[in-house]
Amino acid sequence: MSLPAVAVSQSPEAKFREYLASRPKPQRFTDQQRDMINYIFSQHDHFDAEQLIEDLKRDGLGVSRATVYRTLAKLVDAGLLRRLEFGPRMFYEHDYGYPQHEHLVCEKCEKKIEFQSAAIESVIRDVAQQHHFQASGHTFIIRGTCRECNQAKMTKRRLDLI
Amino acid sequence: MSLPAVAVSQSPEAKFREYLASRPKPQRFTDQQRDMINYIFSQHDHFDAEQLIEDLKRDGLGVSRATVYRTLAKLVDAGLLRRLEFGPRMFYEHDYGYPQHEHLVCEKCEKKIEFQSAAIESVIRDVAQQHHFQASGHTFIIRGTCRECNQAKMTKRRLDLI
């Protein structure tokens, strides 16, 4: 699930405060934002808004649904989180301190496997240049069945034959 | 917008009827389905459910919202259409008679530019093999600004300086 981290000089909170300070109109740093950053950067995981709301509530940190969505948007804009379009709802993962990568997503168990690929970076560069397109981001997801779910299916098939 | 077509032996309608006939429980071919297939395959374009509903209505072919969604799902399952996850709503494009390709999507004007890349196919094969992952599909979208929107921005910037 995890790739080697990238060295960073600031804490996520410090980086976020810098982002807030750099906005044209001044933005405030609140307790809810601090709680969210502490929780999110205490582990590496893919998560969605609903999960985060439940997890924070379970930890006694109540942050309202609206504030969770608002703060996630700011964290993405600040470069702390990446936004992933897996199916109908958005997922989020660490961007700050974590290398660029792509995903394999299992359609059976929803597991996300990360991988890095220099080839993809170069395809993006080449294609963008060819079409005079100014690339600002990309989505690359491979959908299918993971090793474990494949084995489970194989085993079941073998059992069915008995 | 268009890549060279792929040779096919059947009309989209014939291919769809074959699909319906091959289902475990028999499915019926209706006037609404015929109207939708005729409309969709009379042009090559990326479209979403809402556009299609409006376009059909404008052409005097009234197909209800529910039926449009239901039939789109069947057309995808039959291999006639590909389903594209561009942002919050689904888009559709020809699959039958049209080669595999990926997209550049302009964030300013929503234009979709198609491109083919053998490198991506091989990345998918390699990564899947490495992780013993059974790949069934993928999404690859490069987001950014197209040539025209870039020029518009440049021109505006130049004018702003006067």
Place this chain on the structure above:
DNA sequence: GGGTAATCGATAATAATTATCGATATTATA
């Protein structure tokens, strides 16, 4: 043509996200 059941259309429901707005809390200023 007649019976059966898949499909249709109208509308209700769902799910994820965004907007609204009075209450609250952060930051600048006196």
Place this chain on the structure above:
DNA sequence: TATAATATCGATAATTATTATCGATTACCC
């Protein structure tokens, strides 16, 4: 340090895309 100005909060309503429901309609087999 008190206070004023205003960004953010929480509760809830609204929005958007899509799916489910269900009685009416219609395609398909005999």
